[in-house]
Amino acid sequence: MxxxxxxxxxxxxxxxxxxxxxxxxxxxxxxxxxxxxxxxxxxxxxxxxxxxxxxxxxxxxxxxxxxxxxxxxxxxxxxxxxxxxxxxxxxxxxxxxxxxxxxxxxxxxxxxxxxxxxxxxxxxxxxxxxRTDQPYQAPSKGRVIGVFSPKGGVGKTTIATNLAIGLGEAAPMSVVVVDLDLQFGDVASGLYLNPEHTVTDAVSPAASQDTLVLKAFLTVHPSSIYALCAPDNPVEADHITPDQVTRLLEQLAEEFQYVVVDTAPGLQEIGLAAMEACTDVVWVTAMDIPSVRGLRSGLDVLRQLDLLPEGRHVVLNMADAKSGLSVQDIEATIGAPVDVSVPRSRAVAFSTNRGVPVLQESKKDPAAKGLRQLVERFVLAGHAKNQRKSHRRVVV
Ligand SMILES: Nc1ncnc2c1ncn2[C@@H]1O[C@H](COP(=O)(O)OP(=O)(O)O)[C@@H](O)[C@H]1O
Ligand SMILES: [Mg+2]
Structure with a gap:
């Protein structure tokens, strides 16, 4: 049969x-x-x-x-x-x-x-x-990983797109990357996508009531991940509300093993709504005083508001031994250990301009190594071994 x-x-x-x-x-x-x-x-x-x-x-x-x-x-x-x-x-x-x-x-x-x-x-x-005769079981929820930083230009989009690609290798078709930098998002360009539909469609009543409709608005990337890109123009983005974002992430978490969220700089309403839905937050800082201080103030505010999600992963991006700052200085300032360090690399800048994330090409680049370490934190998470190492110091 x-x-x-x-x-x-x-x-x-x-x-x-x-x-x-x-x-x-x-x-x-x-x-x-x-x-x-x-x-x-x-x-x-x-x-x-x-x-x-x-x-x-x-x-x-x-x-x-x-x-x-x-x-x-x-x-x-x-x-x-x-x-x-x-x-x-x-x-x-x-x-x-x-x-x-x-x-x-x-x-x-x-x-x-x-x-x-x-x-x-x-x-x-x-x-x-x-199984309808059995007791109701809540749908299993995927991990929602938000990439945040108070400052722009520190590498959030680079990290979000590479994380999604890396997780997609471990879990094909079970990863979606969502661009919540609604006004000026560049996930589409970072992944060389020309999406037919965007977050605007994904928060429409038809999609928010039905996840099947929502899924039809996602764009498939050749590396077997889905993407939900930011609206085409900033005016459209203005109409999207924090409640709609909450609902969107809830639906995606029911459908996907991993939901990776790229965000706008700062702690705006949309970002805070996303953060509340996150199981994990990847905090990105570059190796310069303004972005390190920015992260420190951001973490302080969120701690006071009791809004910090449990899973915390600090990424030091564009790490450079000659920057005049040490990892220890940075850790002392932000009050948290740096978990992953991604060196400054020309291959990364080049990859952004081509729309092909470094992990898609599995380059033997030092930055790719750091990005893979970040991916592994989520792929192996749950394994006791990894938990123990999860706040190990990094050395630049
Ligand atoms: N590790 C790195 N080495 C070199 N250039 C980088 C690195 N990370 C990010 N960049 C570059 O910095 C610029 C800003 O990165 P982006 O990811 O768009 O930051 P954000 O989303 O935080 O504004 C991009 O041109 C990107 O290629
Ligand atoms: Mg960005």
């Missing part, structure tokens, strides 16, 4: 789907190479010559209106069957698909790795529905 059934005339999509399943899922694939959807569930089962599969994929080149009609019928008559629709997602279609009981929308160009993640999620949702 096949667990996954595809209806589509596309041999190419069929091939990718089979690769996805072969890459680590149990159960087989059966494909009906046709454009026309069956008249009803029993017609479908007769054509398949089997009992009910678990997941039905209404594939490329099947007319969308027919696919939605069929999904609606299945939703009523065979609620245990998970239906996925392959189509380019626009907000209108997403709503229609939702109403038809479609579980997820898959891009026609999805590669096998992306398909596998979606199929796994579809199977999990089925397993979840079958």
């Amino acid at each position: 096949s667990r996954f059934v595809l209806i589509s005339p596309s041999a190419d999509f069929d091939g990718r789907l089979r690769q996805a399943v072969a890459g680590g899922l149990q159960g087989g694939v059966q494909t009906l190479f046709t454009k026309s959807v069956p008249a009803g569930p029993y017609d479908l089962f007769a054509q398949l010559n089997q009992e009910q599969p678990e997941v039905l994929i209404l594939g490329p080149d099947v007319p969308v209106d027919e696919a939605l009609r069929f999904a609606t019928v299945l939703d009523l008559q065979v609620p245990d069957l998970t239906v996925l629709l392959v189509s380019d997602a626009d907000p209108e279609l997403i709503l229609q698909a939702m109403r038809a009981g479609v579980r997820d929308i898959i891009s026609p160009s999805a590669d096998p790795a992306q398909l596998r993640v979606l199929l796994e999620r579809a199977c999990q949702s089925l397993a979840g529905r079958h």
